[in-house]
Structures are given as structure tokens and as C-alpha cells.
Amino acid sequence: xxxxxxxxxxxxxxxxxxxxxxxxxxxxxxxxxxxxxxxxxxxxxxxxxxxxxxxxxxxxxxxxxxxxxxxxxxxxxxxxxxxxxxxxxxxxxxxxxxxxxxxxxxxxxxxxxxxxxxxxxxxxxxxxxxxxxxxxxxxxxxxxxxxxxxxxxxxxxxxxxxxxxxxx
Numbered sequence: 001x002x003x004x005x006x007x008x009x010x011x012x013x014x015x016x017x018x019x020x021x022x023x024x025x026x027x028x029x030x031x032x033x034x035x036x037x038x039x040x041x042x043x044x045x046x047x048x049x050x051x052x053x054x055x056x057x058x059x060x061x062x063x064x065x066x067x068x069x070x071x072x073x074x075x076x077x078x079x080x081x082x083x084x085x086x087x088x089x090x091x092x093x094x095x096x097x098x099x100x101x102x103x104x105x106x107x108x109x110x111x112x113x114x115x116x117x118x119x120x121x122x123x124x125x126x127x128x129x130x131x132x133x134x135x136x137x138x139x140x141x142x143x144x145x146x147x148x149x150x151x152x153x154x155x156x157x158x159x160x161x162x163x164x165x166x167x168x
Contacts (some may be wrong), residue, residue: 005141005153011049013130013141013153014044023134026059028067028101035070037063037098039080040132041091044125051126052096055083069110070098093122093144095130105135107142112150119144 001016026036037125038057038058045052059065062073075100083091097116098111107115122129128145130153141153 003139004156007051007143008049011051011161012156013051013053013143015053015132019053020139022056022058023097023132023139025101025136026099027136028099029118029136030120032067033101034065034067034097035094035099035101036065036072039072039076039078040094040097040130042094043090043092049129051094053130055091059129060128067101071097072098080127089154092122092125093155094126095132097132102135103137105133105138105140107131108134115142115144115150119146 002017003020005013005015007013019042023038023099025034036059038059040053041057042051046049046168057076059070060073060075062075064071064073072116080091081092084093094113100106111131113131117128119129127147128149130141130143132139132141140153142150143153144150
């Protein structure tokens with residue numbers, strides 16, 4: 001099932017089931033599981049304000065991983081660039097994801113610093129990047145805009161979807 005998060009009054013972030021399952025496959029359920037992460041890939045939909053994450057990169061051999069840290073290697077950027085070429089410039093870099101060995105994950109100061117660097121240094125479409133953290137029970141997502149606005153996104157419920165449908 002797709003996960004839908006409210007970004008603004010008129011914009012949603014949609015994580016397709018395939019991308020969610022790939023991230024969930026690296027959740028740190030056992031004491032020896034190491035942090036994992038990658039890049040969010042997807043699209044800014046032309047006929048709406050929605051953003052769709054339809055794939056993610058997964059840990060690479062060149063990444064550095066431990067129980068409580070993850071260093072994303074340049075290989076993720078190469079994969080994202082190749083996807084952009086293969087998909088005729090329609091696949092966009094949308095943010096960074098990683099895991100935490102906690103049920104309800106919260107970003108560390110290292111995470112926040114990494115996100116600030118990504119927004120200031122990386123090339124991307126749109127006005128913001130997204131930063132999911134996959135916990136052992138929950139996935140939580142934050143966004144950081146080019147203007148420095150930082151906040152957590154809320155998962156929409158079925159009731160929220162019904163209200164959105166009534167606005168159409």
C-alpha cells in the first residue's frame with residue numbers, strides 16, 4: 001500500500017509500496033543489523049502538486065555502515081544519475097533515507113547536519129528535499145526547504161483521503 005504524507009495544503013508526498021518495501025527490508029530488527037540508507041528517486045507530477053517516490057537506492061558495498069551510523073558513498077549519486085539518463089530525464093532526486101535501530105525514529109544532530117548539507121549542496125528540482133527515517137516499527141519523514149524551513153510530515157489517514165476527494 002502506498003503511504004501518503006501532507007507536505008502543504010495542496011501538495012502530497014506519495015511513497016509507492018515498492019519503495020517502502022525496499023526501505024523496510026533494511027529495518028534494524030536484530031541487534032547486529034547495521035544502519036542502511038540511500039537516495040529517494042521519483043517524480044514531480046505535472047498535472048498536480050504531488051511528488052511521488054517510486055524507487056530508492058539501497059546500501060552499496062562502498063557505503064560505511066555500523067549499528068549507529070551510515071555513510072552514503074558516491075555510488076548512490078551515480079545510480080541516481082544513471083536512472084535520470086535511462087528514464088529520459090524524468091526521474092528526480094527527492095531526498096535521502098536511512099534506518100535507525102529504534103521503534104519510533106528521531107533525527108540525530110548528525111542527521112540534521114547531513115540534511116542541511118544536502119539542501120545547500122545537492123542539485124535537485126523543486127523547493128525541498130525529503131528525509132525518511134525507517135525505524136523498527138514506524139517510518140517518519142522530515143522535509144527541509146531551500147529557505148531553511150524544517151518540519152516533520154504527517155501520514156495521511158483514510159479519513160484525510162476522503163476529505164481530499166471531496167475537494168475535487
